[in-house]
Amino acid sequence: MFAHCADPSALGGLNWLLCYLTSGKHLLFYYSFGTVLVLLAVTAPVALGMGFLGAMAARAHNRALSLVGKAYMLMVRGIPDIIFFMFFVIALDQGLETVAHHLRCPDWTEPIRTALEFKVCPEAKIPPNSAPQYVHQIYGFALAVVTFAIVFGAFAANVLYGAMNAVPRAQLETAEAYGLSPRQVFRRILVPQMWVYALPGLSNLWLILIKATPLLFLLGVNDIVYWAQELGGSKTDSYAYPHGDWRLWYFLFLLAFYLAFTRVSEVVLGRLTARLSRGQATMAGEAMRKAGA
Amino acid sequence: MTCMETLSAYAFRSIGLGERMLPKANITLCEQFTLIGSGLIWNIYYGALALFAGFFLANALALAKAAQNPWLRKPAEWFIFTFRGSPLFIQFFLAYQVFVLLPKGGVELGGITVHTDWLTKAWAGALVVLFLNTAAYSAEIFYGALRSVPKGDIEAADAYGITGFARFRRILWPTMLRLGWPAYTNEAIFLFHATTLVFFSSFPAFRQQGDALYYAAYFADKTYNPFIPYPIVGFYFICLTLLLTWAFNSVNRRLNRHLPSNQRARIRLRPQLIR
Amino acid sequence: MKKLMIATALVALSAMTASAQDTVRIATEGLYPPYNLVNDAGKLDGYEIDLGNEICKRAGLTCEFVQNDWDSMMPNLNSGNFDVIMAGMSITEERKADRTFTQNYYPPAISYYVAKSADVDVKTAVVAAQTATIQASHVAESGAELLEFKTPDETVAAVRNDEADAVLADSEFLDPIVAQSNGELVIVDKVQLGEGVGAAFRKSDTELAAKFDKAIGEMKADGSINELIKKWFKEKAVTF
Numbered sequence: 001m002f003a004h005c006a007d008p009s010a011l012g013g014l015n016w017l018l019c020y021l022t023s024g025k026h027l028l029f030y031y032s033f034g035t036v037l038v039l040l041a042v043t044a045p046v047a048l049g050m051g052f053l054g055a056m057a058a059r060a061h062n063r064a065l066s067l068v069g070k071a072y073m074l075m076v077r078g079i080p081d082i083i084f085f086m087f088f089v090i091a092l093d094q095g096l097e098t099v100a101h102h103l104r105c106p107d108w109t110e111p112i113r114t115a116l117e118f119k120v121c122p123e124a125k126i127p128p129n130s131a132p133q134y135v136h137q138i139y140g141f142a143l144a145v146v147t148f149a150i151v152f153g154a155f156a157a158n159v160l161y162g163a164m165n166a167v168p169r170a171q172l173e174t175a176e177a178y179g180l181s182p183r184q185v186f187r188r189i190l191v192p193q194m195w196v197y198a199l200p201g202l203s204n205l206w207l208i209l210i211k212a213t214p215l216l217f218l219l220g221v222n223d224i225v226y227w228a229q230e231l232g233g234s235k236t237d238s239y240a241y242p243h244g245d246w247r248l249w250y251f252l253f254l255l256a257f258y259l260a261f262t263r264v265s266e267v268v269l270g271r272l273t274a275r276l277s278r279g280q281a282t283m284a285g286e287a288m289r290k291a292g293a
Numbered sequence: 294m295t296c297m298e299t300l301s302a303y304a305f306r307s308i309g310l311g312e313r314m315l316p317k318a319n320i321t322l323c324e325q326f327t328l329i330g331s332g333l334i335w336n337i338y339y340g341a342l343a344l345f346a347g348f349f350l351a352n353a354l355a356l357a358k359a360a361q362n363p364w365l366r367k368p369a370e371w372f373i374f375t376f377r378g379s380p381l382f383i384q385f386f387l388a389y390q391v392f393v394l395l396p397k398g399g400v401e402l403g404g405i406t407v408h409t410d411w412l413t414k415a416w417a418g419a420l421v422v423l424f425l426n427t428a429a430y431s432a433e434i435f436y437g438a439l440r441s442v443p444k445g446d447i448e449a450a451d452a453y454g455i456t457g458f459a460r461f462r463r464i465l466w467p468t469m470l471r472l473g474w475p476a477y478t479n480e481a482i483f484l485f486h487a488t489t490l491v492f493f494s495s496f497p498a499f500r501q502q503g504d505a506l507y508y509a510a511y512f513a514d515k516t517y518n519p520f521i522p523y524p525i526v527g528f529y530f531i532c533l534t535l536l537l538t539w540a541f542n543s544v545n546r547r548l549n550r551h552l553p554s555n556q557r558a559r560i561r562l563r564p565q566l567i568r
Numbered sequence: 569m570k571k572l573m574i575a576t577a578l579v580a581l582s583a584m585t586a587s588a589q590d591t592v593r594i595a596t597e598g599l600y601p602p603y604n605l606v607n608d609a610g611k612l613d614g615y616e617i618d619l620g621n622e623i624c625k626r627a628g629l630t631c632e633f634v635q636n637d638w639d640s641m642m643p644n645l646n647s648g649n650f651d652v653i654m655a656g657m658s659i660t661e662e663r664k665a666d667r668t669f670t671q672n673y674y675p676p677a678i679s680y681y682v683a684k685s686a687d688v689d690v691k692t693a694v695v696a697a698q699t700a701t702i703q704a705s706h707v708a709e710s711g712a713e714l715l716e717f718k719t720p721d722e723t724v725a726a727v728r729n730d731e732a733d734a735v736l737a738d739s740e741f742l743d744p745i746v747a748q749s750n751g752e753l754v755i756v757d758k759v760q761l762g763e764g765v766g767a768a769f770r771k772s773d774t775e776l777a778a779k780f781d782k783a784i785g786e787m788k789a790d791g792s793i794n795e796l797i798k799k800w801f802k803e804k805a806v807t808f
Contacts, residue, residue, distance in 0.1 A: 024609035078531040080486035087523035233721035248390040262378040393729035
């Protein structure tokens with residue numbers, strides 16, 4: 001990065017450290033924090049959407065639909081999330097390619113799955129082999145995002161389902177008495193009211209999501225954990241900056257990053273909760289009303 | 294090999310009994326079920342011991358956090374914040390790095406040599422991390438429960454002249470436990486789920502003895518087919534979760550037995566308190 | 569107009585499929601210097617990367633190197649996420665059963681047992697090795713206690729902090745580490761494993777494997793492979 005870093009072996013002390021910390025590899029390490037943030041920014045709304053659909057399905061009058069919704073909600077309770085992470089990424093990839101295979105190569109006669117291999121025709125490869133590496137990386141990352149969204153969507157469905165049930169029945173009955181259709185009751189009364197009940201759960205879910213991001217490492221994405229391991233490991237002089245085992249320091253840095261991140265989130269979410277409680281028929285809202293009066 | 298032979302060869306493989314070499318070729322469904330089930334021993338070991346030991350530390354921490362004295366309160370707050378505010382996965386990595394730095398010969402403490410080398414082994418090191426982690430999460434639950442003990446209960450105790458430790462043991466503590474129990478049930482379930490992370494963090498597998506997920510990943514790698522081993526682990530964990538829920542429910546019934554039935558706390562998923 | 573659009577789409581699609589076979593994706597680990605490593609600029613580098621590019625040039629293929637964890641190498645190869653593995657993978661009879669190898673591009677390697685003291689008995693000690701390597705299976709079969717790690721780096725760290733008595737890995741990987749340990753680490757024993765390092769392909773991919781095999785053969789014949797070996801393995805290099 002800096003001109004004087006051209007020959008690292010001649011450097012000493014602070015200069016060496018400065019050059020070391022700005023090497024190409026370290027820049028990739030810093031970018032990978034961006035990867036984590038992008039994952040969070042994309043996953044959170046998608047998971048919320050999935051959760052909303054799940055909660056709606058669980059409340060449906062249609063028995064089959066309701067069962068599907070409830071099963072979706074229960075799956076994260078019974079099975080560790082890490083198993084989903086390990087399973088879905090491969091399963092989604094193979095599933096998509098199988099569908100593409102049947103669409104694009106209907107004449108292919110060889111079996112897709114043999115004892116050794118999972119093989120689809122070249123046209124069905126997602127992304128195609130000829131795509132540059134960054135497309136493959138984006139695809140891999142997208143699979144990870146979808147997996148996160150499915151798992152955390154199930155958590156969100158639990159929260160939203162609980163929140164929908166927590167809206168006082170009297171309010172819905174009043175709306176019905178005014179002649180609103182079930183759909184109108186859902187849209188105009190239930191959904192706007194439920195957020196305040198859902199917020200504590202959703203705040204906690206956000207914190208859980210932050211704390212789940214290191215699992216990206218297990219999905220083969222070169223995230224911050226990967227780089228901390230790679231950079232921290234001791235290096236011989238095959239590398240420009242040989243050093244001993246520094247993994248402890250890299251992981252301490254990650255710990256500090258996560259602590260700061262969760263702390264800031266807690267503060268912001270606390271303010272948001274206070275803001276949303278204003279004028280609500282809950283204990284917090286009542287306390288605020290009294291304090292103001 | 295018939296399924297019975299497989300069962301006797303691999304049922305306790307995860308703790309080092311039976312066949313030494315793992316199955317390599319022509320892997321049968323029976324082998325997958327047996328070996329993954331064998332790995333579950335480790336999940337139960339970690340979960341049960343961490344939960345048991347963590348329960349006591351959690352009580353102490355909850356009391357410390359509720360204390361007036363800042364010398365008690367501040368350390369407890371920081372401990373809870375550190376373990377609840379960072380990912381367990383990172384805690385495993387970091388703990389392993391710290392454990393390997395401890396002097397190998399042991400530490401001299403008042404003339405007694407405390408051995409530290411066992412901490413780098415997964416059976417002990419990971420257990421310590423899980424114990425501290427669950428203690429922090431449970432402490433926050435108990436702290437919350439302690440703060441919601443009805444004022445009337447304490448006033449009644451005062452009126453009867455029950456004070457000091459007796460008041461805590463007979464009034465505060467049972468009520469705290471009763472109020473916190475549904476959330477604590479969830480914590481227990483998610484702690485058992487978290488045990489699957491052990492062999493995917495820094496802790497090495499010794500003689501290929503690992504937990505259920507370790508063997509599932511082994512089979513997925515060997516057979517190139519994730520659709521069999523992972524659902525098997527999932528199945529085992531659903532059974533484990535049902536068992537746990539049943540056990541905690543019986544404790545819950547006992548804690549609530551003095552209350553009229555409409556006031557009893559029911560255990561249900563409380564998503565705002567999951568980890 | 570509609571016909572024209574369909575025609576264009578078809579042409580575009582066929583162009584895509586034609587090029588789909590052209591790019592050969594080669595996977596490597598990036599953690600095993602000097603075979604493969606991620607250099608300080610953050611790029612893949614090492615003997616296998618230089619060699620792979622040369623092979624592709626000779627065979628007229630477009631190649632791309634991708635990085636992948638060692639322990640998910642074979643599942644990813646077999647589910648088609650890449651086509652070749654060049655990651656210091658030794659050729660063994662057992663591995664030939666489920667994958668196609670080229671001829672070796674590095675001669676049969678010596679593996680070292682490295683420990684902190686010379687009097688470690690490698691038949692009974694706790695020996696660290698990387699998961700799913702020939703060294704790991706050798707340790708498991710030798711009667712010693714196998715301690716498995718996911719990356720080569722961690723196996724050496726385990727010996728440094730006394731968690732394992734010894735580590736078993738390729739001599740090329742361990743040599744510079746021992747040399748630069750200021751006498752902390754010593755070589756205890758040597759063992760020859762495997763039939764050399766080769767590129768691995770899916771069992772059914774014999775056509776592509778043949779192309780690689782031919783190019784490696786040419787490079788051996790004209791001596792250019794030895795040049796590359798000397799460049800990366802320095803004075804300890806074993807040439808053909």
